[in-house]
Amino acid sequence: MNEKTSARDMTDAINLLADEINVTLNTNRTEKYFESVILLYSFVENLLVWLLYINTLWEIYSKPVKISSKDMEDAERFFQRLSFYNSIWMALSTKLIDISLWRRIDKLRRERNSIVHQLWLYEHRGDTSQLRKKLEELAGVANDLVGIFKRLTKKIGVDEVYRIILRR
Numbered sequence: 001m002n003e004k005t006s007a008r009d010m011t012d013a014i015n016l017l018a019d020e021i022n023v024t025l026n027t028n029r030t031e032k033y034f035e036s037v038i039l040l041y042s043f044v045e046n047l048l049v050w051l052l053y054i055n056t057l058w059e060i061y062s063k064p065v066k067i068s069s070k071d072m073e074d075a076e077r078f079f080q081r082l083s084f085y086n087s088i089w090m091a092l093s094t095k096l097i098d099i100s101l102w103r104r105i106d107k108l109r110r111e112r113n114s115i116v117h118q119l120w121l122y123e124h125r126g127d128t129s130q131l132r133k134k135l136e137e138l139a140g141v142a143n144d145l146v147g148i149f150k151r152l153t154k155k156i157g158v159d160e161v162y163r164i165i166l167r168r
Contacts, residue, residue: 010050010149014047014146014149017039017043017142018146020036020039021036021039021040021135021139021142024036024135025132025135025136025139030128030131030132033128033131033132033135034131036135037131037134037135037138038115040135040138040139040141040142041108041112041115041138043142044105044108044138044141044142044145045084045087045109045112047142047145047146047149048084048087048088048091048097048105048145049079049082049087051091051096051145051148051149051152052079052082052087052090052091052094052096053075053076053079054152054156055094055096055152056075056079056094057075058152058156060075084109084112085109088102088105088106088109091105096148097148101141101144101145104140104141104144105141108137108138108141111134
């Protein structure tokens with residue numbers, strides 16, 4: 001979420017990540033499963049925050065209100081500091097996601113926290129069948145968020161998303 005981030009950049013980054021995950025799954029590159037799981041945990045969290053940021057700015061800018069650059073900086077700082085837990089609740093409360101997706105993301109958030117904080121105890125670190133299952137689950141949630149990304153950029157317009165980001 002900096003001035004160099006645009007919807008076009010996000011689309012390119014999403015496509016590259018999707019290609020990487022698909023290659024890993026389609027070619028059974030088991031040595032990449034754990035890395036891909038961690039990568040998708042990061043992606044889900046960051047895409048959700050980015051979606052909240054763009055959606056919130058759209059709500060602000062869709063009304064005839066003058067927003068100062070200080071207000072924009074404060075908003076950006078707020079979203080940069082938003083925890084995964086709070087972003088999930090915010091996405092649900094603003095109807096960016098539904099309760100079903102909220103449950104799936106929150107489950108992943110709890111699993112991610114457990115893995116990160118207790119990696120040395122994580123029993124499935126070398127279990128490729130469990131890692132593949134987790135990777136597929138994460139890919140499903142990521143895909144749902146990408147669908148929201150597509151709907152949001154279609155509703156707002158890619159060029160408008162780009163302008164919102166650059167209005168700093």
